[in-house]
Amino acid sequence: MLRLxxxxxxxxxxxxxxxxxxxxxxxxxxxxxxxxxAGKSTLLMTICGNPRARRGEVRFEGRDITQMxxxxxxxxxxxxxxxxxxxxxxxSVIENLKMGAQxxxxxxxxxxxDRIFRLFPILKDRQSQRGxxxxxxxxxxxxxxxxxxxxxxxxxxDEPSLGLAPLVVKQxxxxxxxxxxxxxxxxxxxxxxxxxALRLAHRxxxxxxxxxxxxxxxxxxxxxxxxxxxxxxxxxx
Amino acid sequence: xxxxTLPGVREDSPLVALLKDAGIAAxxxxxxxxxxxxxxxxxxGTTVELxxxxxxxxxxxxxxxxxxxxxxxxYRRAGAARxxxxxxxxxxxxRVGEGLGxxxxxxxxxxxxxLPFLPFADRREIDLATYVLIYVMLGWGLNIVVGLAGLLxxxxxxxxxxxxxxxxLLAKTFxxxxxxxxxxxGILAAFLGILLGFPVLRLRGDYLAIVTLGFGxxxxxxxxxxxxxxGGPNGISGVPRPTFFGLPFTNDPAEGETAFHEFFxxxxxxxxxxxxxxxxxxxxxxxxxxVTLRLRKMPxxxxxxxxxEDEIACRSLGIxxxxxxxxxxxIGAMFGGFAGSFFATRQGFxxxxxxxxxxxxxxxxxxxxxxxxxxxxxxxxxxxxVLLPELAREFAQFRMLIFGAAMVLIMVWRPQGLLAHRxxxxxxxxxxxxxx
Numbered sequence: 001m002l003r004l005x006x007x008x009x010x011x012x013x014x015x016x017x018x019x020x021x022x023x024x025x026x027x028x029x030x031x032x033x034x035x036x037x038a039g040k041s042t043l044l045m046t047i048c049g050n051p052r053a054r055r056g057e058v059r060f061e062g063r064d065i066t067q068m069x070x071x072x073x074x075x076x077x078x079x080x081x082x083x084x085x086x087x088x089x090x091x092s093v094i095e096n097l098k099m100g101a102q103x104x105x106x107x108x109x110x111x112x113x114d115r116i117f118r119l120f121p122i123l124k125d126r127q128s129q130r131g132x133x134x135x136x137x138x139x140x141x142x143x144x145x146x147x148x149x150x151x152x153x154x155x156x157x158d159e160p161s162l163g164l165a166p167l168v169v170k171q172x173x174x175x176x177x178x179x180x181x182x183x184x185x186x187x188x189x190x191x192x193x194x195x196x197a198l199r200l201a202h203r204x205x206x207x208x209x210x211x212x213x214x215x216x217x218x219x220x221x222x223x224x225x226x227x228x229x230x231x232x233x234x235x236x237x
Numbered sequence: 238x239x240x241x242t243l244p245g246v247r248e249d250s251p252l253v254a255l256l257k258d259a260g261i262a263a264x265x266x267x268x269x270x271x272x273x274x275x276x277x278x279x280x281x282g283t284t285v286e287l288x289x290x291x292x293x294x295x296x297x298x299x300x301x302x303x304x305x306x307x308x309x310x311x312y313r314r315a316g317a318a319r320x321x322x323x324x325x326x327x328x329x330x331x332r333v334g335e336g337l338g339x340x341x342x343x344x345x346x347x348x349x350x351x352l353p354f355l356p357f358a359d360r361r362e363i364d365l366a367t368y369v370l371i372y373v374m375l376g377w378g379l380n381i382v383v384g385l386a387g388l389l390x391x392x393x394x395x396x397x398x399x400x401x402x403x404x405x406l407l408a409k410t411f412x413x414x415x416x417x418x419x420x421x422x423g424i425l426a427a428f429l430g431i432l433l434g435f436p437v438l439r440l441r442g443d444y445l446a447i448v449t450l451g452f453g454x455x456x457x458x459x460x461x462x463x464x465x466x467x468g469g470p471n472g473i474s475g476v477p478r479p480t481f482f483g484l485p486f487t488n489d490p491a492e493g494e495t496a497f498h499e500f501f502x503x504x505x506x507x508x509x510x511x512x513x514x515x516x517x518x519x520x521x522x523x524x525x526x527x528v529t530l531r532l533r534k535m536p537x538x539x540x541x542x543x544x545x546e547d548e549i550a551c552r553s554l555g556i557x558x559x560x561x562x563x564x565x566x567x568i569g570a571m572f573g574g575f576a577g578s579f580f581a582t583r584q585g586f587x588x589x590x591x592x593x594x595x596x597x598x599x600x601x602x603x604x605x606x607x608x609x610x611x612x613x614x615x616x617x618x619x620x621x622x623v624l625l626p627e628l629a630r631e632f633a634q635f636r637m638l639i640f641g642a643a644m645v646l647i648m649v650w651r652p653q654g655l656l657a658h659r660x661x662x663x664x665x666x667x668x669x670x671x672x673x
Contacts, residue, residue, distance in 0.1 A: 069557075090546055094663045
């Protein structure tokens, strides 16, 4: 469904991605783990064309999207919940959701809203509240919900566990599984919380200094001693 | 100073600190007042004499000294109260505002509609109301750019100028009527808005403000220097007055024309024209408001607000930031153009003098003081910043002083603006999933 081949991305003269190959098949949850500054978020942003890859190719459903502007890429059926959530703080929950839907036609809005509220009941209770007054976990749910409003086939999630309490993280990951299984949305998940991410994902990639250093099924990577040493020791066992 | 009057008291005693603070304020006031208030030049025909007014300086210094003490004490108490109940006061005020709004807004519109027929309304009052409404319209136009889309525009007066000159030139050169020129002026201003928008799209905040400031000045400089077309600093006089569907407001209409008062069998009164102008600007203002409120509820309006909140998030939601910003610039500019053409026909004379940077600053102050994005706030702020100085002309000497004081007070007490409550554009009934 999504295929990156030999992708190099630069910030000015700094090379953030040094030839990344990665595939995501339809129906999968794929996770990308790595340390701070490894280039995880850059990879996700490069898929959306902001910044664009300087070399290499990004293909979505067979189509070359490397040079497309972000807003056109999104219209092909890729939705992103960006790092740090980036909800609209002064706008209400409903308005935030409407922003997610409006560039794809508002014809299905009511229907999609019902679906979203079943997934995140708390958002229904908070629908007229300002986004900025929600708790961190609720904001993260809103960010995912907003991305889902465009009826994407591929959902890109950038660190949904960032700054959240362990219980909330568990809840969010549960919901991601539900989105993948029930709504048949393919998910590419970037995470620092390697334990949760690898348990959830079908497959995983490990990114080190802008290069993929390892890949395999979630269970394989979880069992791998190198991965354990680098990303899991001191955390969950 | 303060230490000398209270020997033996320790440095950090609150009383000493208070007196010291007030003393410093008074010293600054003295230094400022000495040249500003202490000397006055008197022009006695051939020579210029100096007059000394040191008693004024003394009054100012003493006034500032005690004023500072009172202010500090009040502020300390207000600060203590605020820290006890954070946010509650503001929310309560917003709710009161909402309830009042339901009743006040129709009352206000009704008042505006019948104003010319109220007993106290004479030529001066109606003209003043017209003047205020022009600023309301400019405020609402700029509110789209600054308040909704969050693009800080310091050169808004350029579009006002373009509207005014478009009308003046089109009407004088081609003899077009006001109602034909109005949309043309709006389109021209919108076009220039897009033209300005293109190069500055990548800029945000301070940088955008500087470029728009420059743009405003460029337009003014062109108006001053393009003598053959704009008349340079002399401006354009004899701008055609508006007609009532072809009926002019004159006592002696030209051959073959029927004047307004003849057609309606009235005695001639110059007041008719003022009342007509008032209703024209009132209609324009109401249209501006209706359009803005409608736009806010449409996807484009929501996109403006979302863009103000977070541009990166907008991109990832499939919004084209380029087009969204350009529409905001264009529509804001269009309303500025409308206001400009109305200004030209009301004045009958325009010159670059009317379109200086201070105009942009006043319009921006109206938007910011009113509360960014708030329609009612713009009206209240206009009354504050435009009507009040006009009414208080007797105190013209203190105008800038009061103006500055009002600004400082508002920024201290209501940093979000006077009416900063933002009403959501979408609301759902309880329990239903339907929206719109």
